[in-house]
Amino acid sequence: MASNTLLLPDWVIPVAPSQGALPGHGVAVGRGRILDLAPHAELRARHPDAQVRPLPGCALLPGFVNLHTHAAMSLLRGAGDDLPLMTWLRERIWPLESRLLSPDFVYDGSALAFAEMLAGGTTCCADMYFHPDDVARAALSIGIRAVVGGSVFEMPGGPSAESLLSQALAAHEKYRGEPGLRFMLAPHAPYTVGDDMLRRLAAMAEEADLPIAIHLQETQQEVEEAVVSSGMRPTERLAGLGLLSPRLIAVHGVHLDAMDIELLASHGASVAHCPASNLKLASGLAPVAQLQAAGVNVGIGTDGAASNNRLDMLSELRLAALLAKGASGDACALPAHRALYAATLGGAKALGWDGEIGSIETGKCADLVAIKLDSARLSPVFDPVSHVVYAAGREDIDEVWVNGESVAKKLQLTKSPSKSDLERIMSRISQWRLRASGVISGTNTYFYQE
Secondary structure (H helix, E strand, C coil), rough: CCCCEEEEEECCCCCCCCCCCCCCEEEECCCCCCEEEEEHHHHHHHCCEEEEEEEEEEEEEEEEEEEEECCHHHHHHCCCCCCCCHHHHHHHHHHHHHHHHHHHHCCCCCCCHHHHHCCCCCCEEEECCCCHHHHHHHHHHHCCCEEEEEEECCCCCCCHHHHHHHHHHHHHHCCCCCCCEEEEEEEECCCCCHCCCCCCCCHHHHCCCEEEEEECCCCCHHHHHHHHHHCCCCCHHHHCCCCCCCCCEECCCCCCCCHHHHHHHHCHHHEEEEEHHHHHCCCCCCHHHHHHCCCCCCCCCCCCCCHCCCCHHHHHHHHHHHHHHHHHHCCCCCHHHHHHHHHHHHHHHHCCCCCCCCCCCCCCECCCCEEEECCHHHCCCHHHHHHHHCCCHHHEEEEEEEECEEEEEEEECCHHHHHHHHHHHHHHHHHHHHHHHHHHHCCCCCCCCC
């Protein structure tokens, strides 16, 4: 927005410090920041020269923070359905990636995912994949805020962990001055990365002041195999290697016992809860109620489109709230305001970005979402927070802003460069589908090599 603007919805849901909705309130935005939050009349009096944007029937809330995704895997949406995790990885995803993975694949898939997320109200995401330079370029092109993590594996026949780490560090250095980009270290999982590399990454994260994300205890099989091979559960092993800290984002955390939860809580680690992906891969139900009772910070992630098929944070936070109740037998587990916190400020806190994003507070970045709640199927509204979590869908998102700039309206991107880039990528989708189909059928001769 070139000058100060007053956004005047029916309700503001700031997430913090107030957990509820503020009726008749609005937000003043200028220079990409939230300047003021007050009742409509007070805002008009304090900012008489500001442009006024009425948002009738809308609730205004902070943009969603998708705490875990593999954006480029949007090109593999539906290519490996109805399989358990390790079969899905070993027999479908890793063979596809070994044949298709390239800078172009990562750029196109990431941009496609970022467009879906942004239009659906996700203004920030934490991505974990290969070719992090191309992930960063795609995020800048589409206009989403992103924390980019270059995956690190130690797998026979694959790229060396050293080369993957070098790519991650090079991207971090290259984009250091971009305010909408941050970086994290991203070892894939305890079963794919050895002790020496994990110790090294923990030390690097501390030295460079970076978050570190790792898939942790996603399946019961993972835990059982770890106990056999090391005599320890994976969380205990990570604690011994120095990875557990407020920097750590433990992704999934489905099969955590009381000792695991205590370790995460005592070290200040966060958990990225990905309910739809966990269900679709039959991995299980994360103990969210127990995590929150222990004081563990929980954020919400979609995971990648290859294991979720949607990158829709509204549906994800609704599912998270419902599953927490069903799994715990407690209807008060993860109430609406806590679910919304997890999908916004909880994710921002895990990423160390909560001083800038995740809530509507004066001085923070104006990353905002307006959700229309006055349609016939959403009327009447008793509690706007409840409506956002339990009733609304991404089709009800009216407008999205990043740094105070409108980036999407009614599920469509609004910035010309972003729209043009997305159109070019869409023209190449059929080529990627044919290449992936060829890998699955065994007839594809395409093979990217560095």
